[in-house]
Amino acid sequence: MTHNKLNLPGEKIDRARELAKNICAPVLDFIDVHTTVTVERATLRLLGVDGVSSVGVPVPNLIVDALSDKLGEGAAIWYSNALLQTGLDQSELDKRIARGFNIASLPMGDRARAQEYATRLAQRQFARIDANRAYREARLEEYRGNSHSPLLYLIVATGNIYEDVKQAQAAALAGADVIAVIRTTAQSLLDYVPFGSTTEGFGGTYATQENFRIMRRALDEVMEREKRYIYQTNYASGLCMPEIAAMGALERLDMMLNDSMYGILFRDINMYRTFVDQRFSRMINAYSGIIINTGEDNYLTTSDGFEKAYTVLASQFLNERFAYAAGLRPWQMGLGHAFEMDPSIENGVLYELAQAQMAREIFPEHPLKYMPPTKHMSGDIFRGLVMDSMFNFVSKATGQDIHLLGMLTEAIHTPFMMDRHIAVESALYVMNGVASIADEIEFKSDGLIVRRAHDVLDRTVNFMEEIGRIGLMESIERAMFADISRSRTGGKGFEGLVEKGENYFNPVESTLTRSLGLA
Amino acid sequence: MAKIIKPYGDAMDDGKVQLSFTLPVPAGSRSMEAARRIALAWGFHEAEVVHMAPMSDEFTFFVVYAATSRGIDWDTVEGDRDDGEKPMSMDEINAFIRARIGRKIVVIGACTGFDAHTVGIDAIMNMKGYNHHYGLERYEMIDAHNLGAQIPNEKLIEYAETHRADAILVSQVVTQKDSHIHNLTEFMELLEAKGERGRFICIAGGPRISNKLAAKIGFDAGFGHGTYAEDVATFIVKKMAQERRT
Numbered sequence: 001m002t003h004n005k006l007n008l009p010g011e012k013i014d015r016a017r018e019l020a021k022n023i024c025a026p027v028l029d030f031i032d033v034h035t036t037v038t039v040e041r042a043t044l045r046l047l048g049v050d051g052v053s054s055v056g057v058p059v060p061n062l063i064v065d066a067l068s069d070k071l072g073e074g075a076a077i078w079y080s081n082a083l084l085q086t087g088l089d090q091s092e093l094d095k096r097i098a099r100g101f102n103i104a105s106l107p108m109g110d111r112a113r114a115q116e117y118a119t120r121l122a123q124r125q126f127a128r129i130d131a132n133r134a135y136r137e138a139r140l141e142e143y144r145g146n147s148h149s150p151l152l153y154l155i156v157a158t159g160n161i162y163e164d165v166k167q168a169q170a171a172a173l174a175g176a177d178v179i180a181v182i183r184t185t186a187q188s189l190l191d192y193v194p195f196g197s198t199t200e201g202f203g204g205t206y207a208t209q210e211n212f213r214i215m216r217r218a219l220d221e222v223m224e225r226e227k228r229y230i231y232q233t234n235y236a237s238g239l240c241m242p243e244i245a246a247m248g249a250l251e252r253l254d255m256m257l258n259d260s261m262y263g264i265l266f267r268d269i270n271m272y273r274t275f276v277d278q279r280f281s282r283m284i285n286a287y288s289g290i291i292i293n294t295g296e297d298n299y300l301t302t303s304d305g306f307e308k309a310y311t312v313l314a315s316q317f318l319n320e321r322f323a324y325a326a327g328l329r330p331w332q333m334g335l336g337h338a339f340e341m342d343p344s345i346e347n348g349v350l351y352e353l354a355q356a357q358m359a360r361e362i363f364p365e366h367p368l369k370y371m372p373p374t375k376h377m378s379g380d381i382f383r384g385l386v387m388d389s390m391f392n393f394v395s396k397a398t399g400q401d402i403h404l405l406g407m408l409t410e411a412i413h414t415p416f417m418m419d420r421h422i423a424v425e426s427a428l429y430v431m432n433g434v435a436s437i438a439d440e441i442e443f444k445s446d447g448l449i450v451r452r453a454h455d456v457l458d459r460t461v462n463f464m465e466e467i468g469r470i471g472l473m474e475s476i477e478r479a480m481f482a483d484i485s486r487s488r489t490g491g492k493g494f495e496g497l498v499e500k501g502e503n504y505f506n507p508v509e510s511t512l513t514r515s516l517g518l519a
Numbered sequence: 520m521a522k523i524i525k526p527y528g529d530a531m532d533d534g535k536v537q538l539s540f541t542l543p544v545p546a547g548s549r550s551m552e553a554a555r556r557i558a559l560a561w562g563f564h565e566a567e568v569v570h571m572a573p574m575s576d577e578f579t580f581f582v583v584y585a586a587t588s589r590g591i592d593w594d595t596v597e598g599d600r601d602d603g604e605k606p607m608s609m610d611e612i613n614a615f616i617r618a619r620i621g622r623k624i625v626v627i628g629a630c631t632g633f634d635a636h637t638v639g640i641d642a643i644m645n646m647k648g649y650n651h652h653y654g655l656e657r658y659e660m661i662d663a664h665n666l667g668a669q670i671p672n673e674k675l676i677e678y679a680e681t682h683r684a685d686a687i688l689v690s691q692v693v694t695q696k697d698s699h700i701h702n703l704t705e706f707m708e709l710l711e712a713k714g715e716r717g718r719f720i721c722i723a724g725g726p727r728i729s730n731k732l733a734a735k736i737g738f739d740a741g742f743g744h745g746t747y748a749e750d751v752a753t754f755i756v757k758k759m760a761q762e763r764r765t
Contacts, residue, residue, distance in 0.1 A: 159695065170575035185693055186633035189669065202633060203693045267635070268667070301638060304647055344651070375638060376650075379726075379744055411726060414695065418541045418580045421572065483645075484667075 020321040037496035040075040042242035047121040052195035072501030080118035119507040132252035150403035153178035159201030172222040180233035188238025212251040241281035249288035259295035260322040270494035282326030297338035297371035305340035310459035327516025330365035338371035354452035356398040372406025392430040525590035534587040546573035554581040606753040616660035619760040628688035629666035632702040636692035652747035686720040
């Protein structure tokens with residue numbers, strides 16, 4: 001496909017990337033010298049720590065809470081020290097911790113030995129992740145060419161994992177390539193990950209490791225039958241970003257919603273905490289071969305889709321920069337954007353086309369994630385279906401990669417099974433009918449579409465110049481993103497931020513840093 | 520004479536309706552007949568299955584056209600609000616506040632509980648508004664504070680107290696397992712426990728909120744789908760003037 005239909009000036013794109021680098025640099029310096037409670041819990045999970053107390057507190061939380069002021073040394077060494085001091089095996093120790101045993105009460109023995117032991121534990125889990133990645137790659141190779149292009153992405157959200165499984169299998173059989181199990185609406189604000197299979201959720205289902213496993217099994221069944229790889233997706237966002245990433249790596253999830261700033265802006269999670277958490281979660285995703293999906297669509301549901309298009313592109317550049325800094329490769333960066341303009345705007349669909357094509361040309365190797373109309377969906381399901389069809393057309397015409405199917409019942413209820421069926425059928429119709437359109441169309445060099453794309457890029461660069469002058473955190477404080485202001489020390493989870501001590505040790509982080517080439 | 524109304528397809532009183540639904544059975548001639556029979560069981564006197572599609576081995580989708588002979592008496596129907604009463608425009612509302620209340624009014628809004636959807640409260644409050652209807656932040660005579668989503672009821676009330684709110688807007692979008700009703704009820708109970716119910720005009724909003732539902736829980740009004748900032752503002756300022764809250 002031609003990646004140069006809009007004649008976008010390369011020097012402006014380069015300038016935006018250079019600005020992104022400068023804007024992110026001080027934030028990355030801050031990240032380097034900090035850890036958080038969930039980074040440490042994710043580390044423990046990647047040493048194989050598992051289980052839960054009788055009142056539902058996960059063992060990683062029990063350990064991290066008990067360490068309190070020792071956390072600057074990293075949780076890993078205290079855990080391996082406890083194994084060495086007690087002579088217990090991992091599952092016995094985890095059970096004792098679940099019953100109230102405090103590992104911080106043990107004296108620290110030989111640090112070098114404890115470090116070596118912890119490193120070995122990490123290697124065991126990394127071997128499992130390696131096997132997951134190899135399995136995924138083998139299946140993708142075996143079923144190559146059987147997925148849709150773009151990948152059709154559907155969400156299930158019943159609250160009950162066993163009900164989710166039925167709907168997910170039906171959706172995958174109908175043609176979905178990607179299944180996301182949306183999380184219960186409160187989960188992003190929980191500072192722990194619930195345990196076991198769950199059947200109660202509001203507007204979604206708890207992300208737990210057991211639920212991941214149940215859904216994986218169900219999707220693999222459909223994969224075998226359809227000879228088409230089914231991507232499993234969840235949300236490495238909220239207060240437990242890195243832990244969800246760790247669980248996803250262990251259970252072979254394929255995609256994770258994983259944005260560098262979403263939690264700050266849209267969930268009021270502390271910005272320092274989020275920046276540190278997103279980095280570690282992205283390193284885990286990078287290692288496990290997961291494709292991240294960023295959340296730029298949220299800018300447009302909050303602000304105006306036409307006027308604020310430049311904030312989407314600016315955020316994409318920043319997400320890209322933070323992703324590179326975490327070792328993600330372009331093929332793993334599912335940068336987000338959305339079809340959210342007011343449908344009464346004259347030529348609105350052409351502007352959407354311009355922006356989608358612009359994203360395609362600026363990020364040619366990235367699997368762009370395109371989100372359907374939601375804000376302007378009303379109860380009029382018939383008009384909604386037409387809007388979704390225009391969205392399907394624009395997506396195919398501009399070569400998007402991950403296509404979240406719009407629901408004609410958006411704004412009414414969480415989708416019924418038949419809503420998804422209608423969505424798949426209409427997308428397949430449109431995309432089949434215009435299968436080669438991206439190769440067929442070019443744009444008038446001084447036309448409305450080309451001018452719109454140039455205009456958005458210009459505004460983006462200007463916006464980023466301004467952020468560069470005042471700094472990213474200050475810009476967030478000044479409500480420059482999504483019209484939402486967040487203070488540096490405000491928001492949830494700030495108390496979970498910890499400065500790394502002189503003898504900070506984290507075998508998971510060092511393995512990731514080394515194998516991702518980040519040293 | 521009662522005026523009986525029935526659905527209109529292409530002739531008066533033909534009673535024609537379109538239906539679509541899913542049955543948990545495999546597709547086939549038997550399930551097609553089941554779809555027709557189920558429509559008849561609902562009381563339709565004729566039913567035609569015009570489309571059937573398998574969605575999985577166990578679920579099938581149907582589109583059915585059916586006709587009903589049942590109607591209702593139009594004269595006995597009451598709406599959720601008075602259709603004759605039109606909302607004032609933004610300018611009229613500002614002028615009304617100046618003339619009848621004589622000061623800026625304070626309106627606080629939030630989406631409460633664990634509900635993370637700001638779309639409803641934003642549509643009513645944000646400067647930009649929704650569908651070419653400006654939000655309350657745009658109103659010169661309204662001091663509007665949009666607290667966003669996932670705000671605990673306690674916090675919302677506290678904020679309303681310290682900012683001397685005249686009206687509180689509580690938005691609820693998620694309705695799964697009746698979470699909206701629980702949240703709205705909790706809000707009202709908290710306010711009553713503090714003895715402050717009379718202090719604020721309380722309004723509930725959201726796509727599935729009706730005026731009747733809101734009134735039942737103890738709110739002064741409820742605004743659902745298809746209502747805008749001016750509907751909410753008109754209600755608030757008229758009630759304030761009526762109750763002489765100046």
